[in-house]
Amino acid sequence: MGRSRVGIQLMGEPQAEIDACLAELLSQGFDAHRTVPGARELARAGRQDILVFAGRYRPDDHVPARLADLVGPMRSRTILFLAGMDPRRFIAFEQAGFSFINITTDMSVKSLVGLIAQVDPHAVYLASKTAALRASVSNGIAGAVVDLFDRLRANPVAPALEEAASQRRAMTELIGKSPMSVWIDLIQNYHDGTAQHCALVSGYTLAFARALGVGERQTGRLFDAAFFHDVGKAMTPLEILDKPGALDATEWEIMKRHAAHGYDILSRDAQTGGEIARVARDHHEYLDGSGYPRGIRAGEIDDITRIITICDIFAALTEKRSYKPPKPADEAYSILQSMAGAKLDADLVREFEKVAAECDGGHRPVLSAA
Numbered sequence: 001m002g003r004s005r006v007g008i009q010l011m012g013e014p015q016a017e018i019d020a021c022l023a024e025l026l027s028q029g030f031d032a033h034r035t036v037p038g039a040r041e042l043a044r045a046g047r048q049d050i051l052v053f054a055g056r057y058r059p060d061d062h063v064p065a066r067l068a069d070l071v072g073p074m075r076s077r078t079i080l081f082l083a084g085m086d087p088r089r090f091i092a093f094e095q096a097g098f099s100f101i102n103i104t105t106d107m108s109v110k111s112l113v114g115l116i117a118q119v120d121p122h123a124v125y126l127a128s129k130t131a132a133l134r135a136s137v138s139n140g141i142a143g144a145v146v147d148l149f150d151r152l153r154a155n156p157v158a159p160a161l162e163e164a165a166s167q168r169r170a171m172t173e174l175i176g177k178s179p180m181s182v183w184i185d186l187i188q189n190y191h192d193g194t195a196q197h198c199a200l201v202s203g204y205t206l207a208f209a210r211a212l213g214v215g216e217r218q219t220g221r222l223f224d225a226a227f228f229h230d231v232g233k234a235m236t237p238l239e240i241l242d243k244p245g246a247l248d249a250t251e252w253e254i255m256k257r258h259a260a261h262g263y264d265i266l267s268r269d270a271q272t273g274g275e276i277a278r279v280a281r282d283h284h285e286y287l288d289g290s291g292y293p294r295g296i297r298a299g300e301i302d303d304i305t306r307i308i309t310i311c312d313i314f315a316a317l318t319e320k321r322s323y324k325p326p327k328p329a330d331e332a333y334s335i336l337q338s339m340a341g342a343k344l345d346a347d348l349v350r351e352f353e354k355v356a357a358e359c360d361g362g363h364r365p366v367l368s369a370a
């Protein structure tokens, strides 16, 4: 990545419209500014900035050559919004080196964001990330999973379904508004690895539910199962959970107990007792019987567990840890494919490709964000 800032410099009139546009861009996470179209001001704009000229077209003011002269080499990053221009004038602007010209409508933020995405998709990605980060802070996502685990460590009861419901609402909103890749970047900034993992699995599960086209109620069941799938790790010693490297055989045996611990914790509460507890127990089982803790086989592993297992493995592969870089989504998906049939449900792995494709590299703009 490397690049970190793309400013949007807004110029033009009417003032009220530009101000409204500026406010909307800021709320969508853009680094937007209002400036005046003078040579000195433009010289101060960064080379990564995007210039936006807006106004009603007037032949005397909007001479293509003069405008091109004013913005200089920035003309390839300049968006013109000239309402009321005769379409036949279009070609003169193109000849002067402008390619991002909107003449058909008054300026709307939606069409402006569409043009910004054409000039530089990275600008939309950065804005989306900024907005997601803000929403995450205000919704308390970053802290909620950590709190949940702290509470479970201190007092192993599972009271947190309400909390799960509010997390689900917050995450659904975030994932609806941002590309999955933005969301993954965001989650990877959690310092608590287990919290990061649970949030990531929950998010992948929401995206998978959407890809599978399941309804609201089913999505809720899947989310709860994902959110709680590793609560048994609240019983795993932190030295093992946070060990910066591979576990030895003894540590691994202790780690594997989290599945049974999760089942025990969740079974104490009637609300989490049935399905949610079963997924916590069975999410490391494989169709061929090679999983743990019980080594059960295909016929004994239900669909909801098969779904969570896929999301869990994909999360483990794409997670960033101090001792391992995240695997790119396409590589992680190939690993899932190599396990399809023998260990994982082949139909579901095929369906998961849509989720993996959404995560692929991080610069896909979401134009429907507005």
Ligand SMILES: [Fe+2]
Pocket: 229, 230, 258, 283, 284
């Ligand atoms: Fe697990």
Ligand SMILES: [Fe+2]
Pocket: 197, 201, 229, 230, 312
């Ligand atoms: Fe897990």
